[in-house]
Amino acid sequence: MGQIQQSVDPIVRTEGLSFARGDRVIFDKVNIEIPRGKITAIMGPSGCGKTTLLRLITGQLTPQAGTIFVDNEEVPKLSRTKLFELRKRMSMLFQSGALLTDLTVFENVAFPLKEHTELSDEAIRTLVLMKLEAVGLRGARGLMPSELSGGMARRVALARSIALDPMMILYDEPFTGQDPISMGVLVRLIKLMNDAMNMTSVVVSHDVKETLSIADYVYILSAGKVVGKGTPESLHNAGSKWVKQFLNALPDGPVHFHYPADEFANDLISGGRS
Amino acid sequence: MIQALGKMGISTFGWLGRCCIFLVYVASGFFIALKNWRDLIAQLYFVGVLSLVIIVVSGFFVGMVLGLQGYNTLVDFGAEESLGVVVSLSLVRELGPVVAALLFAGRAGSALTAEIGLMKSTEQLMAMEMMAVDPLHRVIAPRLLAGIIAMPLLAAIFSAVGVYGGYFVGTGLLGVDDGAFWSQMQAAVDFNGDVMNGIIKSIVFGFVITWIAVFEGYDTAPTSEGISRATTRTVVNSSLAVLALDFVLTAVMFD
Numbered sequence: 172m173g174q175i176q177q178s179v180d181p182i183v184r185t186e187g188l189s190f191a192r193g194d195r196v197i198f199d200k201v202n203i204e205i206p207r208g209k210i211t212a213i214m215g216p217s218g219c220g221k222t223t224l225l226r227l228i229t230g231q232l233t234p235q236a237g238t239i240f241v242d243n244e245e246v247p248k249l250s251r252t253k254l255f256e257l258r259k260r261m262s263m264l265f266q267s268g269a270l271l272t273d274l275t276v277f278e279n280v281a282f283p284l285k286e287h288t289e290l291s292d293e294a295i296r297t298l299v300l301m302k303l304e305a306v307g308l309r310g311a312r313g314l315m316p317s318e319l320s321g322g323m324a325r326r327v328a329l330a331r332s333i334a335l336d337p338m339m340i341l342y343d344e345p346f347t348g349q350d351p352i353s354m355g356v357l358v359r360l361i362k363l364m365n366d367a368m369n370m371t372s373v374v375v376s377h378d379v380k381e382t383l384s385i386a387d388y389v390y391i392l393s394a395g396k397v398v399g400k401g402t403p404e405s406l407h408n409a410g411s412k413w414v415k416q417f418l419n420a421l422p423d424g425p426v427h428f429h430y431p432a433d434e435f436a437n438d439l440i441s442g443g444r445s
Numbered sequence: 446m447i448q449a450l451g452k453m454g455i456s457t458f459g460w461l462g463r464c465c466i467f468l469v470y471v472a473s474g475f476f477i478a479l480k481n482w483r484d485l486i487a488q489l490y491f492v493g494v495l496s497l498v499i500i501v502v503s504g505f506f507v508g509m510v511l512g513l514q515g516y517n518t519l520v521d522f523g524a525e526e527s528l529g530v531v532v533s534l535s536l537v538r539e540l541g542p543v544v545a546a547l548l549f550a551g552r553a554g555s556a557l558t559a560e561i562g563l564m565k566s567t568e569q570l571m572a573m574e575m576m577a578v579d580p581l582h583r584v585i586a587p588r589l590l591a592g593i594i595a596m597p598l599l600a601a602i603f604s605a606v607g608v609y610g611g612y613f614v615g616t617g618l619l620g621v622d623d624g625a626f627w628s629q630m631q632a633a634v635d636f637n638g639d640v641m642n643g644i645i646k647s648i649v650f651g652f653v654i655t656w657i658a659v660f661e662g663y664d665t666a667p668t669s670e671g672i673s674r675a676t677t678r679t680v681v682n683s684s685l686a687v688l689a690l691d692f693v694l695t696a697v698m699f700d
Contacts, residue, residue, distance in 0.1 A: 229575060231571065256577070269569055270572075283576045283577075
């Protein structure tokens with residue numbers, strides 16, 4: 172399997188991570204390592220726990236068993252204060268953008284700078300304009316979030332998430348619901364930001380083509396397990412039927428098209444008695 | 446039956462526990478809220494100034510009704526010159542704090558719950574947490590403080606406007622003597638016994654209403670149905686809390 176050399180000191184490491192919602196197991200003793208300075212994609216079908224994994228990494232959720240290390244800090248054991256200190260060094264791009272709706276684009280990007288630095292208004296202005304220029308929205312700084320398209324909102328959120336120059340950005344479904352142009356812009360920006368700022372990027376997505384075009388390493392999740400991992404090339408050549416079905420978008424395979432049910436003929440002749 | 450009762454008990458005590466822990470966290474952010482005074486002023490405008498129209502209009506009508514009803518009762522005993530006393534004591538002791546609080550719960554309480562619930566459902570609160578900014582300090586604390594500050598002011602305005610409503614009906618329409626109206630009021634209303642107790646009541650009401658409103662918004666299920674239910678719970682629970690607390694406070698203050 173043509174894996175890339177895993178980082179000696181991964182930025183994120185899960186050990187026997189288990190998490191369930193009620194009776195539904197989301198992760199069952201999952202081990203994942205995310206290398207520093209690379210773009211790692213976490214892929215899988217809807218509902219497989221991709222976003223849950225991001226929430227576990229960022230300490231929004233606590234695992235029932237196993238643990239998670241981020242930058243050598245054990246996230247589930249951190250106090251609220253220490254967790255906030257860690258969060259200053261990473262950021263998350265939400266699927267919705269999650270911009271603060273009562274602030275302008277400029278104020279949204281300036282928000283983390285005003286909260287966590289003692290910089291002068293002039294310095295903050297310069298930094299915000301630089302971040303907005305990087306995402307191509309310097310001219311939209313006076314707009315309110317309600318005046319932005321979905322793609323623009325995500326770009327503003329991206330500018331906000333790099334405001335404090337984090338060591339890692341977690342992207343939650345960044346391409347979902349985007350038109351081809353916006354999608355292309357976002358793909359390019361993620362790659363550019365990662366390389367230019369020497370960051371680590373974790374992209375959670377089920378958009379195969381776009382994600383594999385920028386990912387250095389890929390984890391594919393299903394039914395609480397890692398079912399495939401490796402570089403995009405190695406995954407394409409992998410023998411796993413599951414990985415093949417997912418990457419080639421086949422309607423039937425190990426993941427069945429039909430939801431489990433009785434025989435169709437039995438259902439028809441039962442006359443509505445079941 | 447016993448199982449259902451147990452489940453309800455656990456759920457109620459769980460809610461109360463979450464409510465109290467929430468309050469402790471929020472209260473620890475009051476200093477930050479005071480430091481961000483611009484936010485506090487914006488919230489005072491939102492919960493206070495924007496509630497003024499309904500408070501002023503309702504206060505005036507309640508005062509007019511008090512004037513009319515009071516006059517009809519007092520005139521039978523030839524005591525219509527005491528109308529000012531009846532109107533002012535009713536307003537300052539009871540109707541001002543209570544009716545203003547009920548209106549505040551309907552106008553500002555429901556708006557606060559909906560606003561915070563929507564911020565939760567659009568992941569704005571979570572985004573703040575991810576930026577290492579505590580939403581309990583940054584979003585909730587200034588709103589709770591604003592509610593506590595705005596409520597007594599609104600109740601005072603309600604009472605003042607109500608007195609003028611009673612004055613307008615009593616002296617303007619029904620012919621009660623102008624001087625008697627004001628002088629008897631001045632003689633009968635005690636600042637510490639009546640006005641201060643009314644202010645204390647309205648501070649308590651403001652605190653309870655805003656606490657319920659912000660908690661319901663923060664604790665809501667992040668769906669449209671969840672926000673709708675939370676908004677309804679805010680209005681119902683805070684109105685009931687105001688009425689129950691009014692009885693307790695009245696029993697303690699005017700015993």
